[in-house]
Amino acid sequence: MASAHVSSGAGGAPGGPTGGTAAAQPTLGSMGEFAVIDAMTATMPTAVGVEVGPGDDAAVVHAPDGRVVVSCDMFVDGVHFRSDWAAPEQIGRRCAIAAMADICAMGAMPTALVIGLAAPADTPTAHITELGAGLAAAAAELGAGVVGGDLTSADRLTVAVTVFGDMRGARPVLRSGARPGDIVAIAGRIGWAAAGLAVLSRGFRSPVAVVGAYKVPEPPLSAGPIAAVMGATAMIDVSDGLLADLGHIAAASGVGIDISSAALVVPPRLAEVASALGKDPMAWLLTGGDDHPLAATFPAGSDLPAPWQQIGIVTTAPVAGAAAVTVDGTAYDGDPGYQHFR
């Protein structure tokens, strides 16, 4: 790797070794903050509803609803992703999707993203521009644009993504609105990313179906705004695991939730991978957090359109000390989900 503070103009110096040496690539250190920011903003697609985009002190984004929905997520190399497991463009997509899931879980559509990036000076500039391109591409798929950001030096690649969304006149769907008798449903597959993580952790790079699901989840996030229109009573994105995140709805709403294992079917592919690794695939479905499906509750009798799929029902609040979220009426005895610092 190039040293942390190389002098300027090191990129592709004539007469130097060509190919195979990281030192020949332009790095953040060789280009400097402003040139890298210029290179990144030049590749960002413009989005509708953006009055002032990147390049000034701040961006100006339309908020036609008269309200703006905002959420922030931090992603740290080695904690939330591993640079040695995924390409920068995939890491960018993954960060954008995880961050936008929070906006869609309120029933809003993402409109704009701002990106804070901290990275070591010897990071190849191409890694950062590709990460930015991945963020922008994932945002564009939901109609949102990257409108600004910040770039600074740090020991370890850290990505802070703040997403703005528009409610389009709808009522925000909180965690606190679930009522006994409501249907519990999810939109998007679950367990696949956890299987991919298990495979990668063993040093394997395939099957691609599960490894790819971990690298870049593809939840149907537009199901969130649809759920809001359908009258969803509570909603959350599953980032800590299905049991943990339904637990947040149960706690905020003062209810219990019972999942039906018959409705939460283990896909044959996950069963195969689990068998090969000696793992329990149902644990991936119940506690895996990296697929980012949406989970919501709907009034009893609601006719749920795809991709929403019923997986359980809302019950009355459990007695003190009992599990708020059960599977077939019984407390789950595995690891409940991920929590930082634990």
Added chain:
Amino acid sequence: MASAHVSSGAGGAPGGPTGGTAAAQPTLGSMGEFAVIDAMTATMPTAVGVEVGPGDDAAVVHAPDGRVVVSCDMFVDGVHFRSDWAAPEQIGRRCAIAAMADICAMGAMPTALVIGLAAPADTPTAHITELGAGLAAAAAELGAGVVGGDLTSADRLTVAVTVFGDMRGARPVLRSGARPGDIVAIAGRIGWAAAGLAVLSRGFRSPVAVVGAYKVPEPPLSAGPIAAVMGATAMIDVSDGLLADLGHIAAASGVGIDISSAALVVPPRLAEVASALGKDPMAWLLTGGDDHPLAATFPAGSDLPAPWQQIGIVTTAPVAGAAAVTVDGTAYDGDPGYQHFR
């Protein structure tokens, strides 16, 4: 220091040593992510214009203007601040003020902040809650509230602050609107934080007047929205140094800028400190970036109210290769200002 992953319940265990041991304090690792977030959100004051505050997937903030102004800043321990030089509450204030300056430099008033925090597991929880309290206090002084955030583990304390603002029907003041003949003015003192940094770097803790200016700058940020109403043609917040940031206005506007050294007076206190350290105080005024005053251009003949103070004029664009920003008509030959990775 406590180990990175101590078991739960370590806070103030009876029978253990009292006082003087960091291990007796609750840490992020001993409390866990969710308990720390609950402790932080419990202390955050509510702000007007917030429909949904912290605690759900996302916040919902009013945007009465129908547009939202957004900006993001990253702050890394050892790069932007030093945990051994300032209290957590001061670091929080500093991060909020630096981030809000970008919003005010567009002519907008801050309405809400979201905070991404990454910190080592052995960080005392009190440091994080005090940092959050500092952020919230500085935001509240401008009428804004902290409405959400994220907390995750990392090797080094990193703070990502995204600020939203409201234009109140005004036109955003960009960097690109300066015209030859315009007045150049600043609002807020400059050079004090650079003097404080020079003092701290030598291992001193006083004079308090300059050290305090570095720890918590106090720029008159509401001068930004006032400038917008007064017809400012261009505006920026001075975060990289006066010459560097006026250079951004000059480049975006296609003009030159000449500063009058007679208008940019070195305060006696800074002259004393500079003399004691063997430094040039004018270099602090021209290149120091941590005071976060606002710099703007106004049409010739504008009657500037306090705290705006004329320091120069806008000229025609310099010939190729010549300095875009000059002092008394001459290029400045010192270090032009800070740039990351350089």
